[in-house]
Amino acid sequence: MQKGSFIGIDFGTTNTSVVRVFNDEHGYKTVNLGEGGDYPFSSIVAIPRQNGGSLKFGRDIKNHREELSSDYEIFTSMKSFLGTNKEFKVGDHRYSATEITTLFLKYIKDYISRTHPDVDLSKAGLSFPVDFSPEARRELRTAAENAGIKVNSFLSESTAAYFANRKAGQAFSKVMVLDWGGGTFDISILELKKNSITETAVFGERVGGDDIDFALAKRVHAEIIKKSEVYNPVAFEDMNLASKDYLISWCEKAKIEISNTEDDYESAIYNYGMYGTKSITVSVNLFNGVVEPIIKSRIRKAVDAALGRANLKPASIDAIVIVGGSSNLASYEEAITNIFKDSQVILPDKPQWSTAEGAALMQIIGGNFKLNNSLGLYLSDGSIFPILKEGEHGVGSVIETLSFSLTEDTQDAHFNFANEDGVMFERATIPTKGYLNEIIRLSARIDDDQIARIQLYNNSMGDLQHSKPTNVEVNKLTFYYDISGLK
Structure with a gap:
């Protein structure tokens, strides 16, 4: 068990804890290290269109968004763009999602250094969505380290959230964690014993509070049209970027207010393009009419998929832990309660902080965790040849070299990677010369971002192009965690 001070960061689509x-x-x-008190950092960056202006971040943008929009490009949801090739143009400059994320994380580091001089944010544990691609995980690490934050460990968001709430769940044997944030919905199904946590299944869906804000903005846009006398009304998607951004931000405030009060939300929308200024009321009924279809079509399907991976039914789950920035929606809580009628529902007091706390606690454990399900090679006879073995290999494990020979005269060899249950993860095709004594070599490792990286190499290929190694990355691994070090 590690002793000392540990920092956990939950870099979120909407908020960062x-x-x-x-x-x-x-x-x-x-200690929650928030912005302006006990609030997570708003994951927003504003970059001036003209040289010489100062960068702005977080709540400062949120509170002055309308005024800033004329001179700044405002960027939100950068987490959603990590692992993509998307670029963002500001004046004569182009920024990648990694670069904008670096600016934001550097702001957080500087802010905490000013407000908490005793806190050293030179290293931290980070959480990530279950379905975060290998590219996205790499870029998140790069952004953190470019901001001067060394990444000590990675942990999936939903499992991290359980770490923070394990005392509330420790009396149960099977617990499902539902982490619904601004951009992703992450699920971990965990089997609990006294000093261990085993991930039976993990599942991620790219749906979050941002989807609600966008859907609500389209409905509010329709309400504005009804109140206007515009001859050729413009659809929401065809409004200019600043107007769309403004209305989505307004709808986010409406969502938060309705979620907190369960009352109608009424406020003015100012200077909304050709429609001018309008007073709009979002009723609870209208709001629920937007949220409930998302819950039924996306959230319920994700829950069913996670249960399917674990070969479980709702009645098999003893307790549900509900966390994340979108977890306080009344219709969401009601839907989850209806699915898991016999399960204990655990609602932390401050659900937005749970995942970051779990990412910090992960470092106290010291990386003592192993694979819960072997990763192997699907052979021609239908069996699975284990490469990285359950209970034996984990983060930091390295398999130096395994050799495989061809079973038939062919111009390429197909490698299918699956878990011990036969669930396929990734495939690779290796060019061959077609000799039966041809040897293909395989090496593998599991890095601290919980990705298995496999390299395949055929040294029988003479030319440089075909002799290059083929790299395969598997990011859907589940783990066993020894938590005996946590009190």
Whole structure:
């Protein structure tokens, strides 16, 4: 068990939480490192269109978004663009999602350094969505390290959230964690024993609070048209970017207010393009009419998929832990309660901080976790040849070299990677010369971002192009965690 001060960061689509955990012989205590008090950082960056202007971040943008929109390009949801090739143009400059994320994380580091001089944010544990691609994980690491934050460990968001709430769930044997944030819905189904947590299944869906904001903005746009006398009304998608951004931001405020009060939300929308200024009321009924289809079509399907991976039914789950920035929606909580009628529902007091706290606690464990399900090679006879083995290999494990020979005269060899249950993850095709004594070599490792990286090499190929190694990355692994070090 590690002792000292540990930082966890949950870089979110809408908000980013940072938690410090201090661990000593008496136990540990947590401190939420927020923006302007006990609030997560708003994941927003504003870059001036003209040279010479200052960058702006977080709540400062949120509170002055309308005024800033004339001179700044405002960027949100950068997490959704990590791992893509999308570029963002500001004046004569182009920025990648990694570069904008670096600016934001550097702002967080500088802010915490000013407001909490005793906190050292030179290293941290990071959480990531279950379905975060290998490219996205690499770019998140790059952004953090370019901001001066060394990444000590990675942990999936939903499993991290359980770490923070394990005392509430420790009496149960099977727990499902639902982490619904601004951009992703992450699920971990966990099997619990006294000193261990085993991921039976993980599942991720790219749906979050941002989808609600966008859908609500389209409905509010329709309400504005009804109140206007515009001859040729323009669809929401065809409004200029600044107007769309403004209305989505307005709808986010409406969502938060309705979620907190369960009352109608009424406010003015100012200078909304050709429609001018309008007073709009979003009723609870209208709001639920937007949210409930998303829950039925996306959230319920994701829950069913996760249960399917674990070969479980709702009645098999003892308890549900509900966390994340979108977890306080009344219709969402009602839907989950209806699915899991016999399960205990655990609602943390501050659900937006749970994942960051879990990412900090992960470092106290010290990386002591192993694969829960072997990763192997699907052979021609239908069996699975294990490469990275359950209970034996984990983060940091390296398989130096395995050799495979061809079973038939062919111009290429197909490698299918699956878990021990036969679930296919990735495929690779290796060019061959077609000799039966031809040898293809395989090496593998599991890195601290919980990705298995496999390299295939055929040294029988003479030309440089075909002799290059083929790389395969598998990011859908599940793990067993020894938590005996946590009090």
